[in-house]
Amino acid sequence: xxxxxxxxxxxxxxxxxxxxxxxxxxxxxxxxxxxxxxxxxxxxxxxxxxxxxxxxxxxxxxxxxxxxxxxxxxxxxxxxxxxxxxxxxxxxxxxxxxxxxxxxxxxxxxxxxxxxxxxxxxxxxxxxxxxxxxxxxxxxxxxxxxxxxxxxxxxxxxxxxxxxxxxxxxxxxxxxxxxxxxxxxxxxxxxxxxxxxxxxxxxxxxxxxxxxxxxxxxxxxxxxxxxxxxxxxxxxxxxxxxxxxxxxxxxxxxxxxxxxxxxxxxxxxxxxxxxxxxxxxxxxxxxxxxxxxxxxxxxxxxxxxxxxxxxxxxxxxxxxxxxxxxxxxxxxxxxxxxxxxxxxxxxxxxxxxxxxxxxxxxxxxxxxxxxxxxxxxxxxxxxxxxxxxxxxxxxxxxxxxxxxxxxxxxxxxxxxxxxxxxxxxxxxxxxxxxxxxxxxxxxxxxxxxxxxxxxxxxxxxxxxxxxxxxxxxxx
Amino acid sequence: xxxxxxxxxxxxxxxxxxxxxxxxxxxxxxxxxxxxxxxxxxxxxxxxxxxxxxxxxxxxxxxxxxxxxxxxxxxxxxxxx
Numbered sequence: 429x430x431x432x433x434x435x436x437x438x439x440x441x442x443x444x445x446x447x448x449x450x451x452x453x454x455x456x457x458x459x460x461x462x463x464x465x466x467x468x469x470x471x472x473x474x475x476x477x478x479x480x481x482x483x484x485x486x487x488x489x490x491x492x493x494x495x496x497x498x499x500x501x502x503x504x505x506x507x508x509x510x511x512x513x514x515x516x517x518x519x520x521x522x523x524x525x526x527x528x529x530x531x532x533x534x535x536x537x538x539x540x541x542x543x544x545x546x547x548x549x550x551x552x553x554x555x556x557x558x559x560x561x562x563x564x565x566x567x568x569x570x571x572x573x574x575x576x577x578x579x580x581x582x583x584x585x586x587x588x589x590x591x592x593x594x595x596x597x598x599x600x601x602x603x604x605x606x607x608x609x610x611x612x613x614x615x616x617x618x619x620x621x622x623x624x625x626x627x628x629x630x631x632x633x634x635x636x637x638x639x640x641x642x643x644x645x646x647x648x649x650x651x652x653x654x655x656x657x658x659x660x661x662x663x664x665x666x667x668x669x670x671x672x673x674x675x676x677x678x679x680x681x682x683x684x685x686x687x688x689x690x691x692x693x694x695x696x697x698x699x700x701x702x703x704x705x706x707x708x709x710x711x712x713x714x715x716x717x718x719x720x721x722x723x724x725x726x727x728x729x730x731x732x733x734x735x736x737x738x739x740x741x742x743x744x745x746x747x748x749x750x751x752x753x754x755x756x757x758x759x760x761x762x763x764x765x766x767x768x769x770x771x772x773x774x775x776x777x778x779x780x781x782x783x784x785x786x787x788x789x790x791x792x793x794x795x796x797x798x799x800x801x802x803x804x805x806x807x808x809x810x811x812x813x814x815x816x817x818x819x820x821x822x823x824x825x826x827x828x829x830x831x832x833x834x835x836x837x838x839x840x841x842x843x844x845x846x847x848x849x850x851x852x853x854x855x856x857x858x859x860x861x862x863x864x865x866x867x868x869x870x871x872x873x874x875x876x877x878x879x880x881x882x883x884x885x886x887x888x889x890x891x892x893x894x895x896x897x898x899x900x901x902x903x
Numbered sequence: 904x905x906x907x908x909x910x911x912x913x914x915x916x917x918x919x920x921x922x923x924x925x926x927x928x929x930x931x932x933x934x935x936x937x938x939x940x941x942x943x944x945x946x947x948x949x950x951x952x953x954x955x956x957x958x959x960x961x962x963x964x965x966x967x968x969x970x971x972x973x974x975x976x977x978x979x980x981x982x983x984x
Contacts, residue, residue, distance in 0.1 A: 432976075433975070433976045433978055433979035433980075434973065434974070434975050434976065434979050435960045435963040435964075435972075435973065435974040435976075436973040436974075437969045437970045437973070438969070441969050453919060453969075453970050454919055454921070454968060454970075455967070455968060455969065457967060458921075459921035459922055459923035459946065459967075460921075460923035460924075460925055460967065461967050462967070463967070464966075464967020464968055464969075465964065465965065465966070465967050467967075467969070468964065468966070468967070468969060469964070471969070498969075617965075619929075620929055620931075620961045620964075620965065623961075623964045623965060624964070627964065653923075660923035660924055660925060661923075661924045661925075661927075661928065663925075664925075664928065
């Protein structure tokens with residue numbers, strides 16, 4: 429790199445900071461803030477390494493929330509502490525991008541503690557710049573996990589008591605114990621020498637990612653003169669006296685030379701592999717109906733709702749699975765309380781001859797209500813022209829909508845007649861098949877043995893399916 | 904007219920300076936100071952005494968503001984020199 433004759437505003441910054449009207453050239457940071465120094469070092473490194481068009485900065489929550497107003501790179505701002513998770517996704521979706529997670533100590537060590545731990549452990553190909561100023565700055569100077577023993581903050585007015593709040597968390601040492609990370613160093617910005625070392629560490633960390641060597645992190649001890657209530661002119665002395673004893677500087681892990689350059693290749697499963705894993709026999713050609721009894725029956729979004737224990741989730745799963753057996757796209761999402769029986773249980777099923785965008789269903793084409801609360805709660809959500817099926821054995825009220833098709837199925841009574849009231853779900857499924865014709869009885873019969881854990885119930889469920897279908901056919 | 908500098912200089916942009924004084928502390932030559940007057944935000948901005956800068960750049964890296972300090976080393980082109 430040719431020696432620069434002029435040290436000036438790095439090109440890694442925007443020419444204008446469009447954060448607010450008026451002053452567009454200053455940062456929002458307090459006088460003396462460590463963030464500004466670290467920003468400058470990163471912006472300069474981005475320029476010098478020639479990676480400006482590849483960098484995606486992930487802004488945290490905290491004082492540095494506005495990172496995206498400053499760096500002339502790709503930018504995204506994320507929920508508190510979740511920067512490593514979003515950075516993971518960005519990197520995996522764009523392996524050529526240089527993804528940088530910029531986080532403070534409240535964000536990284538407290539709220540996002542597990543996020544950074546897991547991302548580091550996975551050896552994600554991201555670079556984390558962790559700014560540790562031992563305090564929550566933006567919210568008004570509260571104790572962070574990194575707050576020093578005896579340090580007064582708004583939430584430790586008598587000083588952090590190690591007996592009560594524990595000692596400061598040494599994140600770099602902690603992460604360095606993991607096998608995943610490649611390069612971890614703690615630096616500081618408390619004198620010229622430490623700033624020069626930070627400058628080099630930032631470059632090493634970015635280079636680590638550029639070389640495909642995996643997770644890199646630089647923890648930098650930085651000043652928060654406002655939070656500490658220290659005059660910026662005295663902040664270096666304060667840091668050397670108070671921070672240095674607890675946060676030893678230096679390289680905590682560096683296996684860049686030992687590690688081969690590697691890249692994650694996302695597993696792209698073929699349709700055949702998916703079918704094999706799910707024990708599916710996807711037919712070719714697909715077994716869609718040649719015509720639909722009603723246009724509204726095509727590509728349904730279905731909501732099944734009832735008590736836990738009524739087989740709501742398994743009926744939904746059987747619908748979704750038998751749809752796949754016929755070549756449809758399908759999705760199934762359960763939603764249930766912690767009770768195995770007696771709580772509420774819903775599930776959402778989509779069946780479509782097109783790829784499915786969202787698996788959630790807020791306004792179903794088909795509602796299958798298995799108890800009264802579900803009917804009363806969800807009747808209003810059914811789309812106009814949609815289908816409402818309900819178990820008329822145990823629901824003692826009738827639907828009131830007149831703009832939808834209503835089908836009362838005495839499913840529990842029919843199941844009881846077959847010897848097991850718990851097959852009401854299969855009866856209802858059979859009724860749905862007969863009513864709409866979008867799924868075949870054969871596909872459902874292939875699915876039932878796979879769905880039932882108790883194989884002695886398979887034949888009984890075939891009968892329940894048949895009985896549900898016959899109930900509709902004989903109407 | 905720009906010309907090639909025979910000696911390094913440090914230029915402080917007074918409106919960008921927040922008066923934290925870190926550049927003054929960082930300067931090995933002790934050639935930076937804060938003025939008694941104020942900028943429009945009420946800070947005492949830093950300034951260069953005009954003599955003795957070696958172009959080491961310590962102040963540039965110590966300064967938290969992107970545009971407050973520019974260091975022109977010996978041999979650089981500069982308009983106002």
